[in-house]
Amino acid sequence: MTPPTTDTTAPPIDQPPGRVSIGLERSLTQVAQVIFRLEIPHDALPDGAPISRTGYWLLVRVSEQGSTRLSDLAERVELDTSTISRQIRDLVAAGLIARTPDPADGRAAFLSLTEQGAAVVEAVSESRRRVLAQAIAGWTDEERNALASGLLRLGSGLQCVRDSHALESSATHAGQR
Numbered sequence: 031m032t033p034p035t036t037d038t039t040a041p042p043i044d045q046p047p048g049r050v051s052i053g054l055e056r057s058l059t060q061v062a063q064v065i066f067r068l069e070i071p072h073d074a075l076p077d078g079a080p081i082s083r084t085g086y087w088l089l090v091r092v093s094e095q096g097s098t099r100l101s102d103l104a105e106r107v108e109l110d111t112s113t114i115s116r117q118i119r120d121l122v123a124a125g126l127i128a129r130t131p132d133p134a135d136g137r138a139a140f141l142s143l144t145e146q147g148a149a150v151v152e153a154v155s156e157s158r159r160r161v162l163a164q165a166i167a168g169w170t171d172e173e174r175n176a177l178a179s180g181l182l183r184l185g186s187g188l189q190c191v192r193d194s195h196a197l198e199s200s201a202t203h204a205g206q207r
Contacts, residue, residue, distance in 0.1 A: 068161060074153030081124065085117050086154055089126060089143065093151050097142040098130070126150055 070086055080090075091107055092098060100118060104111040118141065121127040126147035132138040143151065166174055 065158070068158055070154055071157045074150050074157065075124075081126070081150070082117070083120070085121055085126075086150075088114060088117055089147055089151050090123065092127060092141055093143050093148065097130070097140045099138055099140060101138075103141060121147070 055197065066083060070081055070083065073088065075081055088103070088107070091103060095103065098106075100115060101111055103118075104114050107114065116128060122129055127145055128142050128144050128147075129139045132140055166177075169177075
């Protein structure tokens with residue numbers, strides 16, 4: 031199968047401070063789309079257990095948070111509880127997530143990865159690392175390190191801007207009450 035052709039020209043980086051090129055924004059969007067669309071290897075899943083990309087995304091979030099309530103997970107992924115409850119139900123049925131009753135609140139439960147769920151997260155992650163390794167096979171160690179450092183820095187910067195906007199928004203809403 032021939033890989034899709036993409037524009038591999040480097041986006042302009044000679045923008046004045048405070049400006050971001052269209053090329054950078056489009057490049058990041060393209061990378062995000064490709065990563066999100068990477069297939070989940072079927073050999074990473076328990077026999078006959080289907081998992082959607084969204085289900086995998088939720089598995090990763092549960093693995094990052096450890097034991098968590100559904101409501102806390104929904105808040106973390108910024109979706110309504112009813113929106114993710116079906117996905118979680120499917121992951122529980124597949125044996126990838128365990129539900130443990132909350133001793134302090136009989137109506138609530140904690141979600142955590144099962145051993146099988148952790149194995150799926152690791153297998154999919156390893157598969158994605160192999161794809162990334164193929165994609166940057168011709169890069170030098172210096173180029174790989176620069177990319178990793180730059181992406182970490184970008185992620186931190188984006189989170190700071192996002193947090194700042196969230197604070198401004200909540201202050202604005204509080205002032206309107």
